[in-house]
Amino acid sequence: EPEVTQTPSHQVTQMGQEVILRCVPISNHLYFYWYRQILGQKVEFLVSFYNNEISEKSEIFDDQFSVERPDGSNFTLKIRSTKLEDSAMYFCASNRVGNEQYFGPGTRLTVT
Amino acid sequence: QQQVKQSPQSLIVQKGGISIINCAYENTAFDYFPWYQQFPGKGPALLIAIRPDVSEKKEGRFTISFNKSAKQFSLHIMDSQPGDSATYFCAASKGDSGAGSYQLTFGKGTKLSVIP
Numbered sequence: 001e002p003e004v005t006q007t008p009s010h011q012v013t014q015m016g017q018e019v020i021l022r023c024v025p026i027s028n029h030l031y032f033y034w035y036r037q038i039l040g041q042k043v044e045f046l047v048s049f050y051n052n053e054i055s056e057k058s059e060i061f062d063d064q065f066s067v068e069r070p071d072g073s074n075f076t077l078k079i080r081s082t083k084l085e086d087s088a089m090y091f092c093a094s095n096r097v098g099n100e101q102y103f104g105p106g107t108r109l110t111v112t
Numbered sequence: 113q114q115q116v117k118q119s120p121q122s123l124i125v126q127k128g129g130i131s132i133i134n135c136a137y138e139n140t141a142f143d144y145f146p147w148y149q150q151f152p153g154k155g156p157a158l159l160i161a162i163r164p165d166v167s168e169k170k171e172g173r174f175t176i177s178f179n180k181s182a183k184q185f186s187l188h189i190m191d192s193q194p195g196d197s198a199t200y201f202c203a204a205s206k207g208d209s210g211a212g213s214y215q216l217t218f219g220k221g222t223k224l225s226v227i228p
Contacts, residue, residue: 004155031214042220043148043156043201048213055212091155099144099205099214103155 002026004104006092012110013082021077021107023092032075033093033101034067036060043091049075082111116204118219125226131189133222135202138183142204146216147176147187150199159200160187192226199223 005024013019025032034046047057049067066078075094079086087110095101117136125131135145146161162169162176162185169176175188189196202219 031212033213033215035216043203043216043218045215045217048215050212053212056215093216095214099146099207100158100161101146101205101214101216102158103148105155106153 004092004094004102006090006104006107008107009105010108010110012112015084015111016081019079019082019109021079021090021092021109023075023077023104024073025075025092025094026102027073029094029096029102031055031095031097031101032067032069034077035091035093035103036088037091037106038088046077046090079109082109084111087111116202116217116219118202118222120222121220122223123225125192125224127192127194127226127228129192129226131192131196131224131226132186133200133202133224134184134186135219136182136184137204137217139204139206139217140183141206142217143207144205144214145176145178145185146203146205147174148201148203148218150201150221156201189224192224194226194228197224197226 007022032049037043047061048055064080089106091106092104093101147159148156149159150156160174164180173190178185199221201221203216205216
């Protein structure tokens, strides 16, 4: 069964450093998302990506964040200068046309 | 307007019992209501979902009840098992309608513990 994959599973970085989180969505999906979940809290929407451009973003997704689909399979989230409060689980998700959205296993980002 | 309110925050049920988790939404533009199950350290997994044109959907031991006029929906887990112990999130989204997104708005989650 196809699934969303994410790498790395855990990333530790120092405050102010750049990080890139990687995702491979399900191959025939058209819509791609990043969500984050601070420990013990709800899952929050960051950004959606469709037709090679950002379609929607939340207020969390500020100028420090960017997304890219550099080839036909990968979907990345870059945080330019990490802050302590960026520590969270980051989930990639995807769907075809329609609402059924499938999530990856997540990347735990720890900013020290 | 975008909030989805979920209760209870935690729930303890005996094996074989019924687990009930409730959610309420405000935005009448929402037209898709999924439930996700999340185990510690894992991503949310789609469990079951409903659209507002039906009042109930059942898949195995899991049932969603939907009340459009009250803007509420709930998840019922029949014959709850210890393996059902997880955090459950309700969510809501609206159709693409040209926006290029089916972004999900999540509730705060319910930690379910099923005790033998």
